[in-house]
Amino acid sequence: MKVKEILEKAYHESNLTKDEIKLLLMAEGEDKDLLFKTADRVRKEHVGDEVFLRGLIEFSSYCKNDCFYCGLRRSNQNAQRYRMQEDEIVEVAKRAYQMGYRTVVLQSGEDMYYTKDRLCSIIKKMKRVVDVAITLSIGERSYDEYKVFKDAGADRFLMRFETSNEKLYRKYHPGMSFENRIECLKWLKKLGYELGTGFLIGLPGQTLDDLAQDIILVKELDADMIGIGPFIPHPQTPLKDAKEGSVDLTLKSIAILRLLNPDANIPATTALGTLDPLGRQKGLMCGANIVMPNVNRLEYKLKYELYPGKICINEDATKCRGCIESIIVSVGRKVGQGKGQSRHYKRAS
Ligand code: SAM
Numbered sequence: 528m529k530v531k532e533i534l535e536k537a538y539h540e541s542n543l544t545k546d547e548i549k550l551l552l553m554a555e556g557e558d559k560d561l562l563f564k565t566a567d568r569v570r571k572e573h574v575g576d577e578v579f580l581r582g583l584i585e586f587s588s589y590c591k592n593d594c595f596y597c598g599l600r601r602s603n604q605n606a607q608r609y610r611m612q613e614d615e616i617v618e619v620a621k622r623a624y625q626m627g628y629r630t631v632v633l634q635s636g637e638d639m640y641y642t643k644d645r646l647c648s649i650i651k652k653m654k655r656v657v658d659v660a661i662t663l664s665i666g667e668r669s670y671d672e673y674k675v676f677k678d679a680g681a682d683r684f685l686m687r688f689e690t691s692n693e694k695l696y697r698k699y700h701p702g703m704s705f706e707n708r709i710e711c712l713k714w715l716k717k718l719g720y721e722l723g724t725g726f727l728i729g730l731p732g733q734t735l736d737d738l739a740q741d742i743i744l745v746k747e748l749d750a751d752m753i754g755i756g757p758f759i760p761h762p763q764t765p766l767k768d769a770k771e772g773s774v775d776l777t778l779k780s781i782a783i784l785r786l787l788n789p790d791a792n793i794p795a796t797t798a799l800g801t802l803d804p805l806g807r808q809k810g811l812m813c814g815a816n817i818v819m820p821n822v823n824r825l826e827y828k829l830k831y832e833l834y835p836g837k838i839c840i841n842e843d844a845t846k847c848r849g850c851i852e853s854i855i856v857s858v859g860r861k862v863g864q865g866k867g868q869s870r871h872y873k874r875a876s
């Protein structure tokens with residue numbers, strides 16, 4: 528089957544086989560251009576020209592896990608650890624609101640200092656004080672905790688499954704279980720969260736077949752938001768000498784994910800912008816419709832080092848707000864108004 532025919536099928540059916548996905552991941556030249564153009568068209572037809580902003584608040588750099596790729600892993604003795612307190616987190620959300628953000632993402636390592644009660648209190652206070660949608664990105668918890676956070680006012684949840692290859696998952700996530708991660712994602716969906724998931728591109732040992740399977744798993748999980756990004760080696764991790772993930776494969780994956788999930792929210796991620804100065808613009812032009820600038824204070828941005836060379840690390844939140852708007856306008860789009868709920872989620876509910 529030719530790439531053109533595969534794209535016709537994807538456009539009409541929002542479905543592809545693993546072999547067809549693999550062919551698209553290998554597309555080059557005119558075929559690749561056509562993949563990006565088709566994904567951009569599907570994006571325009573299903574989610575329009577608005578690009579929604581998410582204000583990222585990274586509130587703790589402590590983590591009990593030891594993921595091989597991440598600078599926050601508990602074995603990294605050189606990581607700079609911090610925890611923000613409730614008032615400070617809510618204050619940052621307020622500032623983000625004043626800058627025009629209508630969604631904040633509360634992200635952290637898996638830090639059990641933030642108990643069920645502490646997190647509930649943060650969510651409730653934030654909801655009382657600012658009219659924002661709250662996305663949690665805090666990793667694995669119990670069904671009961673997820674339920675309590677939802678009842679407290681959390682709207683959305685982001686948790687990547689990182690890789691669908693269970694062998695690789697086991698290798699890079701000591702003490703964790705792929706099965707539990709997927710179980711958590713299913714609970715979150717059942718509890719009515721707007722569900723975000725995704726994977727890393729270019730983990731050492733990952734094959735094209737794995738990547739195609741990752742793309743299929745996202746669809747099977749019925750994700751409302753899909754966050755993917757290239758792996759970037761961190762010097763204080765076991766993967767320090769590994770090769771970084773490919774920008775090209777990331778862009779192709781974004782495009783294919785858009786074809787298969789026409790009305791989902793898909794960000795052009797910071798990691799993509801870190802490996803390529805125009806990475807976010809390119810992402811927005813092949814299917815993405817979301818950007819997630821960091822709205823935290825500089826002091827914390829510097830300490831939350833998942834990987835080296837992160838963009839925006841020396842810019843304050845006001846500067847990023849202006850910068851991101853010019854990026855959006857430069858690709859012929861406009862900043863979204865409102866909370867930017869996933870149309871996929873809206874359609875299902
Ligand atoms: N601890 C939570 C979790 O793991 O879901 C949320 C925070 S975690 C830092 C957010 C994401 O960062 C992870 O899902 C992972 O894909 C990404 N990440 C971590 N280290 C990375 C690296 N070296 N390169 C690219 N992305 C990385």
Ligand code: SF4
Pocket residue numbers: 590591592593594597598599600601635636637666
């Ligand atoms: Fe912790 Fe998340 Fe980093 Fe894994 S990816 S070490 S869970 S912060």
Ligand code: FES
Pocket residue numbers: 820838839842846847848850851
């Ligand atoms: Fe932060 Fe451009 S978005 S400096």
